[in-house]
Amino acid sequence: MKTIEKKLNFKQMTSAIEYFLSSPDTKVGRRLLPEPELAELFNTGRWYIRQCLDELVKKGLVERRKGSGTYVRKIPRIDEINLQIESLSRIKSLGKKIFADSVDSATPEKEKTISGNSSSGLNIGLWSDWHCANINNQAMLGKLVKYSTEAGNKLFVNSIVERLYVKYPTAYLRELLRAQECDGYIVVGRWIEGFLEALGSSDKPILAVHTGNPSAKIISSCPASWIYIDANALIPRAIDIFASQGFKKIAMLGLEPEKGDESIDYDRENQMYDFAMFCLKSNYRKIFRTGIKISESFRVAKAILESNDRPEAIYVSDNYVLLGLIEAMEILNLCPGKDIAVITLSNRDDILPENYNWSRMEFDTVYFSQLIVNSIGHLIHNNQGFGASIALQASWKPGSTHFLA
DSSP, X not given: OOOOSSOOOHHHHHHHHHHHHTSTTOOTTEEEOOHHHHHHHTTSOHHHHHHHHHHHHHTTSEEEETTTEEEEOOOOOXXXXXXXXXXXXXXXXXXXXXXXXXXXXXXXXHHHHHHTTTTTTOEEEEEESGGGSOHHHHHHHHHHHHHHHHTTOEEEEEESEEETTEEOOHXXXXXXXXXXXXXXXXXXXXXXXXXXXXXXXXXXXEEEEESSOOOHHHHHHSOSEEEEEOOTTHHXXXXXXXXXXXXXXXXXXXXXXXXXXXXXXXXXXXXXXXXXXXXXXXXXSEEEEEEEOGGGHHHHHHHHHHSTTOOSEEEEOOHHHHHHHHHHHHHTTOOBTTTBEEEEXXXXXXXXXXXXXXXXXXXXXXXXXXXXXXXXXXXXXXXXXXXXXEXXXXXXXXXXXXXXX
């Protein structure tokens, strides 16, 4: 094995590994060489390699899997890497040797199977508001573009809104639709009625997607297949988990619309209602229920924690609210999983606040995106106007915060 002749310091080695991760050939899920081989490659000790990998884990670029190895989690941008020219000239000769020959079968191979060839060579119209919604939806938009392109499709990305919650005039949308020859359409569910009005009579397949729960009325009235994230099912599951620990006082912290704030997509109204209705049928002595604005998450969380009837357990339905809760708990010297039990909602790619092993309900947005691409391809190739609807459930990822140690 060819190695670096002159040793690099800690920062240089970390930047060097980042440089290799930024390669165009790198894929999420690719496995790095074992630590002993990396140490030999960089002509250093295992301890230094382990420290470098720890730093990359903190940055969210790689992840460790017990008994398996270290895998690429996120590909860094080359312009964000602080690598000096002198170091670069010394590491380029190593090529791509930091990677093992095999890739993780749970990621790239899974992607190949799901996105497959069933949707290859299609023109697909995507109509959404995700470009101006929250960070998670923007990431979802990027995944759809990525997997559609990998499947050999051409994806026409269109905005259905002028700004958040304000739809373009129907006549304008109709002109855009006429200008694009598409085999089928992917439409964000909340805008499906406006889209159908602009589309008019058409036999092209339509797949409506939603990152929350569409109403039964919309599902039944619109001629489209649906794929959506079943957020409402989380509430009874979270409460049942808390109940199994003997908790009686349970709170839910979630967002409500905040006028004028266009950086957040508020899709938790149904959750809040279902939380209240579910609790009314239960035997819990006290239930806290609150809908809070993003700018008030810290203040509301702190007020609840300081109340005389403080909750024993809290279900958090939004990452932004989780940050406010953590800040409030730290000021009050409270610890998740020690003083108050916490379960949070998250997505597969989310990097949650450090220092805690969070118990979470996790949605696999990578699979969600792949399923969307594969499903629209299936509808088009089978000439189906619409088919069955699919509700994606969250996986329960137990950490150490849903009980009190």
